[in-house]
Amino acid sequence: MDFDTGSSDFWVFSTLLPSSESAGHTLYNASASKHSSLESGETWSINYGDGSGASGVIYSDRVVLAGVTATSQAVEAATSVSSAFTSDTQNDGLVGLAFDGLNTASPSKVPTFFQTVQKSLFEPVFASALRHNAAGTYDFGWIDPSKYTGKITYTPVSNSSGYWEITANGYAVGSGATVSESLTSIVDTGTTLIYMPDDLLNAYYSQVNGSSDSSDAGGWIFPCDATLPDISFEIGSKEFTVPGSYINYSPYTDDTCYGGMQSSDGFPFNVLGDVFIKSQYIVWAPTVPQMGFAAP
Numbered sequence: 522m523d524f525d526t527g528s529s530d531f532w533v534f535s536t537l538l539p540s541s542e543s544a545g546h547t548l549y550n551a552s553a554s555k556h557s558s559l560e561s562g563e564t565w566s567i568n569y570g571d572g573s574g575a576s577g578v579i580y581s582d583r584v585v586l587a588g589v590t591a592t593s594q595a596v597e598a599a600t601s602v603s604s605a606f607t608s609d610t611q612n613d614g615l616v617g618l619a620f621d622g623l624n625t626a627s628p629s630k631v632p633t634f635f636q637t638v639q640k641s642l643f644e645p646v647f648a649s650a651l652r653h654n655a656a657g658t659y660d661f662g663w664i665d666p667s668k669y670t671g672k673i674t675y676t677p678v679s680n681s682s683g684y685w686e687i688t689a690n691g692y693a694v695g696s697g698a699t700v701s702e703s704l705t706s707i708v709d710t711g712t713t714l715i716y717m718p719d720d721l722l723n724a725y726y727s728q729v730n731g732s733s734d735s736s737d738a739g740g741w742i743f744p745c746d747a748t749l750p751d752i753s754f755e756i757g758s759k760e761f762t763v764p765g766s767y768i769n770y771s772p773y774t775d776d777t778c779y780g781g782m783q784s785s786d787g788f789p790f791n792v793l794g795d796v797f798i799k800s801q802y803i804v805w806a807p808t809v810p811q812m813g814f815a816a817p
């Protein structure tokens with residue numbers, strides 16, 4: 522399952538899909554499930570920023586995730602998924618971890634898995650410890666002191682749009698001075714890269730010899746052996762740094778590589794995706810709402 526703080530639908534591939542769309546996936550079969558019952562009249566249909574999407578019907582069922590049991594959880598069963606989901610055989614559904622506003626169930630919204638279980642948890646929080654080039658973890662219901670160093674710095678979250686939205690007050694490239702700029706950003710575990718305004722990107726990639734904003738590649742590329750500066754975001758009164766190595770995202774040709782930070786031009790907000798999230802231990806506290814950051 523793809524744990525996604527950028528959306529609020531808990532949906533799964535199901536036996537209701539045509540086999541052309543479900544090939545290669547593990548399927549939820551409501552009729553074979555002991556505790557399932559159809560939420561008659563309820564449907565869902567979601568679109569994502571990358572143009573992908575899915576839709577279907579809704580059952581309530583007993584769900585166990587990460588050792589946490591939801592005795593009656595709204596399970597959004599897909600009857601249609603876009604080709605990007607069909608071909609991503611690593612995922613058999615999404616666990617939306619954002620707020621009510623983004624849930625697409627109709628005529629009545631349904632709670633996310635976390636909303637269903639949060640009152641039963643030791644603490645109504647979850648934490649992400651994603652890692653660069655290594656497996657990561659999510660903690661549900663507690664903060665794991667073994668996963669971070671120093672103290673956790675909290676910053677307020679604006680959830681009126683349904684996202685985990687924070688405002689960074691500036692950025693610094695490498696060891697350079699902090700540039701003051703209000704960067705309204707969503708923190709989204711379901712988005713791979715960082716998406717920031719063009720002025721920040723120009724300030725960053727101008728420090729990378731041989732970099733260019735390539736229309737062929739659809740973004741900034743650079744020689745794979747380039748030295749990439751760190752990028753720091755000022756959140757609250759603290760700087761949170763993404764190591765430059767994280768910005769070397771993937772090979773584009775045999776000697777150029779594609780950047781892990783690209784343009785948010787045309788997006789309704791900036792996005793702090795996994796490239797940023799992997800540099801921190803993050804505590805997600807929806808009942809406040811606030812987010813906490815600490816060095817892993």
Ligand SMILES: CC[C@H](C)[C@H](NC(=O)[C@H](C)NC(=O)[C@@H](CCSC)NC[C@@H](N)Cc1ccccc1)C(=O)O
Nearest residue numbers: 525527528529568569570571573623709711712788
């Ligand atoms: C602005 C993006 C669309 C159009 C907007 N939808 C959203 O914001 C949805 C809830 N969230 C998303 O599309 C994005 C956040 C906005 S990015 C511009 N996060 C979730 C996404 N990464 C999930 C995903 C995971 C793996 C593969 C694909 C997609 C809408 O419905 O209005």
